[in-house]
Amino acid sequence: MATPVDPSPRPSLEENFEDFFENSLCGFLTTNANVEIVRGNSRVANWLGYSTEDLKGIHFSELLTIGGKIYCETHLLPLLRMQGFFDEVALELACQSGERLPVLVNAYERRDKDGKPLFIRVTVYKATDRRLYEENLRYARQVAEMKLADEQATSVLREQFIAVLGHDLRNPLGAITGGAAMLLARSSLSERDASLVSLMKDSGTRMAELIDNIMDFARARLGSGILLNRQPVLLEPVLCHVVSELRTAWPERVIETDFCLVEPTDCDAPRLSQILSNLVANALTHGSPDGPVLVNAFLEGDVFELSVSNSGKPISPDALERLFQPFTREDVRSSQNGLGLGLYIASEIARAHKGELTVASTEEITCFTFRMSTST
Numbered sequence: 001m002a003t004p005v006d007p008s009p010r011p012s013l014e015e016n017f018e019d020f021f022e023n024s025l026c027g028f029l030t031t032n033a034n035v036e037i038v039r040g041n042s043r044v045a046n047w048l049g050y051s052t053e054d055l056k057g058i059h060f061s062e063l064l065t066i067g068g069k070i071y072c073e074t075h076l077l078p079l080l081r082m083q084g085f086f087d088e089v090a091l092e093l094a095c096q097s098g099e100r101l102p103v104l105v106n107a108y109e110r111r112d113k114d115g116k117p118l119f120i121r122v123t124v125y126k127a128t129d130r131r132l133y134e135e136n137l138r139y140a141r142q143v144a145e146m147k148l149a150d151e152q153a154t155s156v157l158r159e160q161f162i163a164v165l166g167h168d169l170r171n172p173l174g175a176i177t178g179g180a181a182m183l184l185a186r187s188s189l190s191e192r193d194a195s196l197v198s199l200m201k202d203s204g205t206r207m208a209e210l211i212d213n214i215m216d217f218a219r220a221r222l223g224s225g226i227l228l229n230r231q232p233v234l235l236e237p238v239l240c241h242v243v244s245e246l247r248t249a250w251p252e253r254v255i256e257t258d259f260c261l262v263e264p265t266d267c268d269a270p271r272l273s274q275i276l277s278n279l280v281a282n283a284l285t286h287g288s289p290d291g292p293v294l295v296n297a298f299l300e301g302d303v304f305e306l307s308v309s310n311s312g313k314p315i316s317p318d319a320l321e322r323l324f325q326p327f328t329r330e331d332v333r334s335s336q337n338g339l340g341l342g343l344y345i346a347s348e349i350a351r352a353h354k355g356e357l358t359v360a361s362t363e364e365i366t367c368f369t370f371r372m373s374t375s376t
Helices: 013-023 042-048 066-083 128-184 191-222 235-249 269-286 317-321 342-352
Strands: 027-032 037-040 085-094 100-111 117-126 231-233 255-260 265-267 293-300 303-310 356-361 366-373
Touching: 013 042, 027 042, 042 085, 042 117, 066 085, 066 100, 100 128, 128 191, 191 342, 235 255, 235 269, 235 293, 265 269, 269 293, 269 303, 269 342, 269 366, 342 356, 342 366
Parallel strands: 255 293
Antiparallel strands: 027 037, 027 117, 085 100, 100 117, 231 265, 293 303, 303 366, 356 366
């Protein structure tokens, strides 16, 4: 059976070109050598609010905004004469409605065999969404740069704050405690005067400890973190010294130790002493006054573990959740001193060692455990 033949005539090549030229998704312009428009398609005419006939004879630069006209005359046309084309130039067309239309423009100059310009073909792409995207990117970059500048300024203020704590507060305080110690060394003081000077010295020492805690808090929370000076060290004598000091400060309490630390441990020994001092002082303060405080430390393979346990009232679940947050204490009784930074600082020291400080509390025992790997 024969295939039916469509009797309608097929469009000619010229008709196909006309349809493509008029109904393309982009704008087409053709100008003479003087850049005066000879023909434009309906797409670009509709964008501008002109008819295709209205476009004829208009200089291409007259379709642009004032800034675009200047740029066209001083840069684009000289570039076109020099190299014969330009690609993807961002411009704005001035529509009859007064609106500006962001576009991307390509142009090609056709020349004769002697290099004399014959005409110019211009392709115009609507770039409203692209321009909005670029503006959003620029805005986001400006916001990011402003935020970075603010963070840098804040960082400088943080460092100045830490410097004030470290120098402008500690130095005068050192003079006070040092002077009090010198006065106590004199045998000529009366009992009453010696008691007052001793109280002054103890208060100065306490203030120095508070400043140290605030400095550690500032470094951990506001600065670059707690810095360590790690090196291999035999920890047992270091930990024994801390326990000895606490036994002297709490002579009525029992502190039992069990250390198995034969090999050197890679750590910051003064910082580990700070962890132990905070944990034992915490146990002495909050634990049962009739029960001992147990301190255990061992090194097994590449794992170091330090634990401090005490009997007494368990820590509530609500308090456990926020125990390692700054300015938090197990018990907020007014008789207790301190800012509630000790456990937070201890946990930050543990984190700086790439370790972890945890707590478990039951009716029988409360145990804080610091565990870290000593392998590098």
